[in-house]
Structure formats: structure tokens, C-alpha cells
Amino acid sequence: MDQATLRFVIQLAIIGVTFFMLINASAALVLAERKIMGFMQQRYGPYLVGPHGILQPLADIVKLLFKEELRPKDADKWLFTLAPIISVTAAFAAFAPVPWGAETTFGGLLDMPVKLGVADVNVAVMVVFAITSMGVYGIVLAGWSSNSKYSLLGGLRSSAQMISYELAYATALASVIMLAGSLSLREMVDAQDGFWLGFIPRWYVFLQPIGFLIYTIAGVAETNRAPFDFPEAEQELVAGYNTEYSSVRFALFPQAEYINMTTMAAVATDLYLGGWHGIPLLDRFGLGWLWFLAKVGVILFAYIWIRWTVPRYRYDQLMQFGWKWLFPAAVLNLLATAAFMLYFNA
Amino acid sequence: MPETVLFYVFSAVAVGASLLVIGQRNPMYSIMLLITAFGALSALYIQLDAPFVAMAQIIVYAGAIMVLFLFVVMLLNAPQEDAAQWDRTHPLRRPGVSRFGAMLAVLLTVQLVWALLRVTDAGAAVGGRGNAAELTSVRSVGRVLFTDYMFAFEATSVLILVAMVGAVLLAAREEKR
Amino acid sequence: MIPLGHYLVVSAIMFATGTAGVFLRRNLITILLSIEIMLNAVNLSFVAFGRSQGTVDGQIITFFVMTVAAAEAAVGLAIVIALFRHRESLNPDAFTSLKW
Numbered sequence: 311m312d313q314a315t316l317r318f319v320i321q322l323a324i325i326g327v328t329f330f331m332l333i334n335a336s337a338a339l340v341l342a343e344r345k346i347m348g349f350m351q352q353r354y355g356p357y358l359v360g361p362h363g364i365l366q367p368l369a370d371i372v373k374l375l376f377k378e379e380l381r382p383k384d385a386d387k388w389l390f391t392l393a394p395i396i397s398v399t400a401a402f403a404a405f406a407p408v409p410w411g412a413e414t415t416f417g418g419l420l421d422m423p424v425k426l427g428v429a430d431v432n433v434a435v436m437v438v439f440a441i442t443s444m445g446v447y448g449i450v451l452a453g454w455s456s457n458s459k460y461s462l463l464g465g466l467r468s469s470a471q472m473i474s475y476e477l478a479y480a481t482a483l484a485s486v487i488m489l490a491g492s493l494s495l496r497e498m499v500d501a502q503d504g505f506w507l508g509f510i511p512r513w514y515v516f517l518q519p520i521g522f523l524i525y526t527i528a529g530v531a532e533t534n535r536a537p538f539d540f541p542e543a544e545q546e547l548v549a550g551y552n553t554e555y556s557s558v559r560f561a562l563f564p565q566a567e568y569i570n571m572t573t574m575a576a577v578a579t580d581l582y583l584g585g586w587h588g589i590p591l592l593d594r595f596g597l598g599w600l601w602f603l604a605k606v607g608v609i610l611f612a613y614i615w616i617r618w619t620v621p622r623y624r625y626d627q628l629m630q631f632g633w634k635w636l637f638p639a640a641v642l643n644l645l646a647t648a649a650f651m652l653y654f655n656a
Numbered sequence: 657m658p659e660t661v662l663f664y665v666f667s668a669v670a671v672g673a674s675l676l677v678i679g680q681r682n683p684m685y686s687i688m689l690l691i692t693a694f695g696a697l698s699a700l701y702i703q704l705d706a707p708f709v710a711m712a713q714i715i716v717y718a719g720a721i722m723v724l725f726l727f728v729v730m731l732l733n734a735p736q737e738d739a740a741q742w743d744r745t746h747p748l749r750r751p752g753v754s755r756f757g758a759m760l761a762v763l764l765t766v767q768l769v770w771a772l773l774r775v776t777d778a779g780a781a782v783g784g785r786g787n788a789a790e791l792t793s794v795r796s797v798g799r800v801l802f803t804d805y806m807f808a809f810e811a812t813s814v815l816i817l818v819a820m821v822g823a824v825l826l827a828a829r830e831e832k833r
Numbered sequence: 834m835i836p837l838g839h840y841l842v843v844s845a846i847m848f849a850t851g852t853a854g855v856f857l858r859r860n861l862i863t864i865l866l867s868i869e870i871m872l873n874a875v876n877l878s879f880v881a882f883g884r885s886q887g888t889v890d891g892q893i894i895t896f897f898v899m900t901v902a903a904a905e906a907a908v909g910l911a912i913v914i915a916l917f918r919h920r921e922s923l924n925p926d927a928f929t930s931l932k933w
Contacts, residue, residue: 432792440711443719721903724910778841
């Protein structure tokens with residue numbers, strides 16, 4: 311087959327692999343969360359289904375698929391079904407501009423190298439931000455269309471929290487954009503290539519430690535994970551916006567949440583941890599994506615670790631933290647970055 | 657060729673969704689349809705070599721302004737149109753009036769299209785002039801925004817501050833003394 | 834390649850749709866939504882004209898239009914909330930106490 315068709319097929323395969331990776335990531339996170347939670351609480355997690363409980367997510371999905379599909383009588387028919395669809399579509403689509411590997415020719419199979427990633431857009435950071443801000447609609451519509459007090463409160467609180475933490479998120483992003491001089495994620499990763507003094511990698515986390523903290527905290531709040539998961543906490547709001555959902559529609563919400571977590575972790579790796587750079591040996595053989603996966607795995611482990619260690623914020627404490635502490639810190643970080651860049655003329 | 661097909665698809669979605677927006681009884685449906693229209697417009701902007709504007713459209717319009725509308729509709733829990741008795745017997749509700757209004761809207765469309773198509777080189781293909789690579793880069797947008805349009809930029813920031821203060825004052829509940 | 838006129842026709846149709854919505858609908862929220870449709874139609878023709886001239890000015894004016902639309906939507910919705918608290922209705926014909 312000629313080069314053009316081969317290239318087309320390989321790019322389709324890359325899209326398929328990315329989608330497959332994301333779905334497996336959400337299943338693996340279901341298992342990882344319960345296992346890690348178990349080990350942190352000094353017990354084994356799921357243990358019976360498959361060797362050491364590896365097939366537990368499969369059992370969960372089968373159970374959810376066989377449940378009855380309920381819809382409250384006065385729930386808005388269209389919006390009730392549309393809400394989880396919006397959530398999950400936004401979650402998957404947000405991963406599209408994220409690059410996960412260097413350009414590779416697959417060992418000389420192709421004449422021109424192909425980029426490992428679904429799409430390489432020159433405004434990639436803004437695309438990720440735009441699509442994650444569309445994910446708010448899934449939650450707010452779920453809360454409203456369920457026609458139930460718990461759902462409405464949960465939906466409103468959850469979406470207010472998400473749009474509040476988007477400010478700190480975007481401002482932390484702006485500092486990195488200034489450092490890299492480009493909005494394209496691939497160019498930002500390539501700007502982090504190389505080493506200082508021969509052994510410290512040029513990752514932005516060393517230039518922007520506070521920015522990294524702000525970004526991850528805002529990311530945790532954006533995905534409604536603990537300690538910022540008051541709107542969907544069982545003890546407070548009977549599962550919040552997804553109270554009235556069951557079976558497949560319900561399964562889509564946690565899946566959207568896990569995929570959002572993965573996207574946040576992947577974007578944080580690209581922005582602050584150097585993406586797939588850092589081990590020159592792997593870069594030479596085009597296996598940088600393994601190092602990328604390792605970094606994303608570390609960040610996801612940190613997500614789960616934080617959830618089962620730290621108590622939950624109350625809702626007003628959560629909002630105060632976002633508006634009065636995190637956002638001013640992000641703005642100060644931006645000013646400091648701008649001042650340093652002017653001073654060093656970087 | 658695929659460009660033209662994409663253009664027709666996206667403009668059909670934008671125009672169709674806008675027409676449906678003004679025809680819905682439930683304001684929640686209007687808002688969701690308008691978000692669809694904004695998404696289609698964003699795709700048209702990408703076709704016009706303006707990716708930054710396209711993403712800003714989604715972030716600002718579809719992601720922030722429409723969320724504001726949605727919150728207000730949910731919090732007010734507003735009754736739908738012509739729910740009350742006096743709404744239903746309103747003189748503007750008669751079919752003759754609605755049809756006359758629709759006809760006037762069509763007449764306005766015809767006038768606008770006639771005027772706009774007489775603009776010079778309205779038949780020329782968009783994208784003839786100008787360097788596409790330079791126009792899509794955010795760098796050139798930033799350069800012009802912070803040099804030629806600097807005053808408008810600063811004035812806009814004051815405008816947003818004023819709007820924020822005004823909105824909080826107007827919507828604040830009155831203190832019960 | 835798509836002629837400039839096509840974009841202008843789309844913009845004109847959306848603008849007329851927004852105008853019809855402002856005049857014919859009796860719900861304050863829908864009237865505000867129709868105003869947003871009109872502003873978006875104008876944005877589209879700005880970007881189309883800017884592209885056909887080969888400059889980036891069309892995109893920049895779009896930012897200012899978007900910002901003004903955001904400010905106007907915020908203040909307009911605050912007014913709607915304040916009005917709703919008085920009359921419990923979103924019909925503009927409920928606020929006719931200044932009429933002769």
C-alpha cells in the first residue's frame with residue numbers, strides 16, 4: 311500500500327488506540343481506586359473476581375448494565391437522557407488535542423514521521439479548556455432534569471464549583487503559556503526537552519512549583535474529586551446530581567469523571583512534567599510514550615491518595631478557598647512569572 | 657470540496673438551531689439549542705482561519721454566558737410562556753399577528769441579503785488575500801490587540817468591572833430591616 | 834473555496850432570526866437569547882470580512898463584541914431577576930405600570 315494510505319490507516323489506528331486507552335484507563339481506575347483505598351485502610355481491596363480482583367471492573371459494568379433503567383415521572387425526557395451523554399462526550403473529546411508521544415516513523419515504516427496524538431492544533435490548550443468547560447452542562451442538566459431537590463442542589467453546587475475553579479485553572483495555564491510562548495501542547499512539551507547541568511530535566515515544574523500546585527488543586531476541584539466532592543458526597547446529598555440515575559445512564563457519570571481525571575493528569579504531565587521527555591534512551595527508540603504513561607500514572611495515584619487521606623471540604627469553605635485563596639495565588643504566580651521573564655529576558 | 661460540504665452542514669446547523677431557539681416554549685430547550693448554534697458558529701470560525709476566536713466563542717459564549725442563562729432559568733423556576741389566563745388572551749397571541757411578524761422577518765432577511773451581496777467582491781472566495789499561517793497564529797492576534805487596540809482593551813476591562821458590580825447590586829436581595 | 838457572500842447570507846439570516854425573536858416572543862429570557870443570536874451573527878460577518886481583507890482586525894473586534902455581550906447578558910439577567918421578584922412573571926407585558 312502506498313505511503314498516503316498507510317499514513318491514513320496509521321492515523322486511524324492512533325485514534326483507535328487513544329480511545330481504547332481512555333476506556334481502559336477508566337476501568338483500571340475503578341479497580342485502582344478500590345485497591346489503593348483498600349491497602350491504605352489496611353485491607354485487601356476487591357479480591358475475589360479474577361486473580362487478586364483484576365476483573366472487578368468487568369463485574370461492576372455487568373451489574374450496572376443489568377439494572378433497570380428508571381426515569382422519574384416528571385423528569386424532563388430529553389434533558390434527562392442528554393445530560394450523561396454531554397458529560398461523557400465532553401470527557402472523551404477533551405483528550406483529543408493532548409499529545410501522548412513524540413513523532414515517530416515506526417522504525418522506518420513511514421517516510422514522514424507521524425505524531426502520536428489524535429490532533430495537533432495550534433491552540434490545543436484552549437481547546438482542552440473549552441471542552442472541559444462544556445462538561446459543566448452535563449452536571450447542571452442532570453441536576454435540573456431529575457426533578458428532585460437533592461439532584462437540583464447537587465447539580466447547582468457542583469457546576470458553581472466547577473466554574474469557580476476554572477478561573478484558577480486558566481490563570482495557572484496562562485503562566486505556562488507565557489513560559490513556553492505557544493498555545494500548542496506539543497510545542498510546550500518540546501520546549502521542556504533537554505537538561506540543566508546535565509542531570510536536571512528542563513521541566514516547567516521546577517520553574518513553576520506553585521503553578522503546578524495550583525493547577526493540580528484546580529484540576530481536582532474541576533473533576534469533582536475529594537476533597538472537593540461535597541456535591542456528590544453520599545453522606546450529605548444522597549449522591550447529588552446523579553441521585554435519580556440508574557443503570558447505563560448512571561455508569562456514564564463516573565466514567566466521565568475518571569476520563570476527566572485522566573485528561574487533567576495528561577495535560578498536567580504535558581505542561582509541567584515534560585510530557586514524554588526525560589529519558590534520552592527511550593526518546594531514541596521512540597518509546598517516550600511509556601515514560602508519559604508512567605508520569606500520568608503517578609499523578610493519578612496522587613489523585614486517589616489525596617481522596618482517601620484528606621477529609622472533605624464543606625461547600626462554603628470550598629468556594630471561599632477557590633475564590634479567595636487559589637485565584638489570587640494564581641494571579642500572583644502569573645505576575646511573578648511575567649516579572650521573572652522580563653528580568654531574565656528569557 | 658469537503659470544505660464546501662462542511663460549510664453547508666455547519667451553517668445549516670447554525671441557522672436551523674437559531675430558528676428553533678425562537679420557536680421553543682421551554683426556555684431550557686432554547687438555551688441548549690443556542691449552545692448548539694454557537695458550536696456550529698465556532699466551526700465556521702475555524703473554517704475562516706480564526707481558531708483563537710473559535711475557542712474563545714466556546715469558552716466565553718457557550719461555556720460561561722449560557723451557563724449564566726441556565727442558572728437564572730433554573731433558579732427562577734420560571735413559568736413557561738402563555739401559562740396564565742391573561743397571557744393566553746393577549747392580542748399578540750392571535751395567529752394573524754404571528755404570521756405578519758414572521759413575514760416582516762423574512763422581508764428583513766431579504767433586505768439584508770440584498771444589501772450585503774452588493775458589497776464589493778462579495779463573490780470572491782474568502783481566503784484569497786492574506787497569509788493563512790500568519791492569521792491563524794495567536795501571536796499576530798496578540799500583537800495587534802496590544803498595540804493598535806490597546807485603548808479598547810483597557811476600556812473593556814473597566815467595562816467588565818462595572819458590569820460585575822452592577823449585576824451584583826441589581827440582583828442582590830434587599831435587606832430586611 | 835467559499836465566497837464571502839455565503840457567510841454574509843448566513844449572518845443575515847441569523848440576524849433577522851434574532852430580531853424576530855426579540856419582537857415576537859413574550860418571555861424575557863428568550864428575548865435576551867435572541868439578542869445573543871444577533872450579536873453572534875454580527876461576529877460572524879466581522880470575522881468573514883476580516884478574513885477576506887487578509888487582516889486579523891476582524892478577529893479582534895470579535896473579542897470586544899463578545900466581551901460587551903457578556904457584560905450585557907450579566908446585567909440584563911440581573912435586571913430580569915430583580916423584575917421577577919416583583920411580579921413573579923417573565924412576560925414583558927406584566928411590567929406596564931408606566932403606561933398611560
